[in-house]
Amino acid sequence: MKRKSGILMATLLAGSLLVTACSSSGGSDTGKAAEGGADTGKQPEMKLRILSANVGGKTPDEMKQFEAEIKRLTGIDVTIEKPASDYDQKVLTVLGSGEKYDLIELSDLGKLDQFVGQGAVTDLSDFVKGSSTLSDPKVIPTAEWDQLKDKDGKIHAVFTKFQGGTMPIVRKDWLDKLHLQEPKTLDEYYQVLKAFKEQDPDGNGKNDTYGLSTSGLYDIQGFMSAAGLKYRYVMKDGKRTIPYASDEAIPMYEWFAKLVKEGIMDPNFVTNDTGKMRNLFLTDRVGMVTYWDAWVGMFNNLRKEQDPNTTFQAEAIASAAGPDGNILMRRGDPDFWIVPQNAPHVEAAEKFLEFWNSKDGITLGSLGIKDVDYTESGGQYTLTAEGKEHNMDHGVPFWYNENVKSPFDKLPGVEAAQELVKQHATLELALPGWPDAEKIVQNYALKAMSGEMPAADAVKKMREELKSANLIDE
């Protein structure tokens, strides 16, 4: 008896050792491969270890093809690691554990500030100035670089793509059907939304359409613009203020409360995530949402593919005009590459950054891999089935470089939306402490909007809490 169980134990232990042996011989600590490159001082190794959230192939296999394509186009041996989810957690853990990467993709300026503050990123100012590609205003407009500059004017990052902005998107076909014009002032917005609710624009005989839907406070900038209120922080004479917590915001929250009371606003706006909000718009349940410029085209495209005869037409419109005629719109935080302080292959990284912002890199980042996502003959580009599915987005759906023209037209409505962004959209300022401030602002704002609390009380409480937590100066 004793022997039998002993044998069983031994087999299990041996089995697990086998597993260890098999997998460790196959797997390698890729960190090791990346080390030692810059130390030799001779010919810099053309190797890169990249950590990215959006760039690259959509599946592990496609990623391998992506890496091979980069090698073909630049001669650099690249490994791109793209975590399946929880990007922030992964970045933090691997960096904090001493793993070395050459390039990391980020999409949050607040995070960039934190990284810079911790001394974790390389100063790229000289590199950018000296690079003929990157300092060419046709490749990247000079003014745009301001987004990535710190308070001393130093540049610590390079764009991965062109980030657009969000704005109100409306059902143009419904406007036409109900003989309405695109709204320009807050009152006109109200009229339009009310009509959507009451006049059954999708014609299904059911009272199931809402005028407006949001996902919490995402994104009410288009309406707050009517009172001249910009989201997040605004510096006034060196003092930190949050306009959404000022007295001017009270009538705005009351406006929303009215929408909610009259059933014009989707009551689920507090619990909606952006996916739900989008789906409501796509399925004729709501006439207006606020979303990305690129999505105007996506909405139209999705419906057309489902039903080529559909009348669905999504159109971007400008935010409600403020008392002085000013229009405030949100520009999304940019997507950018940083070079960590301990990157082993800085030269290769710099070469890659230039590549990424020129024709070959842009084609790869948008259309995809030659002969996998698209084919080219005599200057004519055709998308493969796979390429169509990926919708020309491998991390670079839109780019700055004016010298590179897209072989395909933008989806319907996108061009107009991007014009609006160019004209009106500005970045939002996120000072340290914003996450805590945002919680307070959103908490009370939503209560005021849903009518749970009078707007004046909500704003007062908001300011009290923000002040006592030292998150605003005024």
Place this chain on the structure above:
Amino acid sequence: MMRHANYGLNAKRMTVFDWLNALFIICLMLTMIIPFLNVISLSLSSGVASMRPDIILFPKEFSLEGYRTIWNSLDLWRPFLNSTIVTVFGTLLHVLLSSLAGYVLIHPRVPGKRLMITFILITMMIPQEAVLIPLYVVNKDFHLINTLTVLVLSGLVSGFSILLMRNFFMSIPYEISESAKIDGAGDFWIFAAIYMRLATAGLATVTLFEFVGRWNMFTAPLIFINDSSKYTLQVALKAMIIDSSTSSSNYLITTNVKMAGIMIAILPLIVIYPFVQRFFMKGIMLGATKE
């Protein structure tokens, strides 16, 4: 042979209580089944139909698009194999080691028992956040990053299983082991030949929970594996389904594909469950006590 703990009642009379009881359970079952039906139905619907903000219990515009998309884009065999290796080996070792430790803790007079229990309890309070980075470093020092071993070792033993096994072992009368000791048997033999054989319900329970937990394991493979060929099934599916709607992207995954991914991931668990369930229904064969 199936035995319930039915108190030896043979009459099949159903009292009022029995009917109410059954009704209560049926209502409960119905609520439990809604999410499952929802996921299946959405996975079998067409792309746009699945985006409609309703809960559906039958497929809308029946289509296998969701499954086909995943099948075509993803080579599922590798991740599936990885998951299976990690889960099978991990579970076996886990149950074995936890049972060993659980057995030690049922002896009333072992010196240091209180200390051992405290030792184990504290490991169950360790906060993930604080130890994620040190754990990564430990694994890195052992050269285990990017191997399947790290996934087997992650959670190799858990205080939960140890205490659960201890509990199941305690329902076996201690006299059995005492009489076996008198016959000259050693502790290990008593453990292997008597306790492990008798605590089938407990073993099955812990095995099931560990199997499910390991199969669904997500954080460890996410953090410790960088090489996509070592991805487990959960991670591979998530990697494909990641929805980058937080930025102005052109890429959208429709709901039916997401749901198909979820179905593929939990299918093995649903299939295995009926096999394991037998052990919850069996009674303990306590013939040995009747001596």
Place this chain on the structure above:
Amino acid sequence: MRAIRKYGVLYAMMLPVVIYFIIYGYYPLARGLQISFQDYKLMGERPYIGFANYAAVWHDPFFWKALGNTVVIGGGILVFGFVAPLVIALSLNEVMTAWFKKTAQMLLYIPHLLSWVVIGGMWIFLLSPDTGIVNLVLHKVAGIEPIHFLAESTWARWVMILVSTWKDMGYSCILFLAAIVSINPSLYEAARMDGATRWQLVRFVTLPQLKGTMKVIILLNTLGVLRIFDQVFVLRNPSTSSHVDVLMMYTFQKGIMEMQVGVGAAASFFVLVFTLILTLAVRTLTRFDEVE
């Protein structure tokens, strides 16, 4: 040392577990503790700053709010998550028909297999004020106006407690059932011969025999009560955040979102200490260590 000779085999059986916990449990824990005393930058110098991180957490009102929320919601989950599975296990045990019992068991366990993302999304819909079935039924049956369950703070807490219980009761139920099945049938025989009714059998045989399992389940659940995260993360929204965000959300935000690793670690250790105290209390109250 006679003890080692006598119990040698037992200690040896415990050894692999001890070794594992030291390497993968206590060592990282010690390192984590070390981090909590440092100004832990991602790269470069990480100077020791004494108790500064702990002080930062102690003086942070968000931390204490989170603690309050955790106690309320976690406590609710603890209570309901104990009573409900017990009742259902006893209930299921009364069922005579084998196939019904088996099917019920399986279905009850299914929500546990699905992730919180799926379950959360589903419940958000079911509780929706305009399209959710719960409100529709309430309106039809009792004429009640739609309730924004997840947008109102008090309701939101109840939702988290109840949905959490609903999702995981299959799990605890299985534990109870497995324990019930292990009860010696001769005990029931003896009681029946004394003329006990079904209810008396449950009260005087089943429940006492389940004491051990009950203790284990309470203890195990207590260990996790301060660390709840997934259900809150999925079901929360900014409108209810002040009443619903729990401790783990605080450590997540500080540690990962704001990259203040040292502070996050310090906060985690507060949670550890609280749990230790709580567990000690439960362990003493339930006389856990006694082997009956």
